[in-house]
Amino acid sequence: MDFIYTLDIIGTFAFAISGALVAAEKEFDLFGVLIIAFATAVGGGMMRDVLIDAHPINWIGDLNYIWTILIAVVFTFLFKSKIIHLSKTMFLFDTIGIGVFTLLGVQKGLNYDLHPFIAVVMGMVSAVMGGVIRDVLTNQVPLIFKKEIYASACLAGGFVYLICNYLNAAELVQFSLTMLTIISFRLIAVKFHLELPKIKDDLFSK
Secondary structure, three states, rough: OOOHHHHHHHHHHHHHHHHHHHHHHHHOHHHHHHHHHHHHHHHHHHHHHHHHHOOOOOOHHHHHHHHHHHHHEEEEHHHHHHHHHOOHHHHHHHHHHHHHHHHHHHHHHOOOOOOOHHHHHHHHHHHHHHHHHHHHOOOOOOOHOOOOOOOHHHHHHHHHHHHHHHOOOHHHHHHHHHHHHHHHHHHHHHHHOOOOOOOOOOOOOO
């Protein structure tokens, strides 16, 4: 689990940077940047814990999340001009992040004896709701509502984890296949510009 925890911290760091960059582009002050970075990095996990009544809340029980976010904000202020040009690297970190957060969310849901389907939903909430909160606070339409297969990739990965768990596969196999599913869905969707269908006209409109 140390490896997963390390990935969790890396994902938190990457999400915090993405939030800080959005806030900086909106010309928020230092406090505003910190709040947006915090919401992006731990908002999903916090919402999951509130929904399933898990205590302590993720970042309250582990101050390493707070230190990681603070370091990410300082890092962004020092190297913003260089980070902006690392879009591919940040995309990879973001994708790894949602994979890890989905995995941890599903695990936590199952540990709290939730129905497997609800556990998968909690995995998705962990992965994407931080970004939704970020976009709402910065007055943008959340990314997952308008383009890219993002939440759907998390759901697919969550169901893969359930199948592996049901088959009593080794933990490494469960983790690897879940991460591989989510990363593959994201990479393929972005490479080929795949999106979920939109409702434009009535099905039987003339």
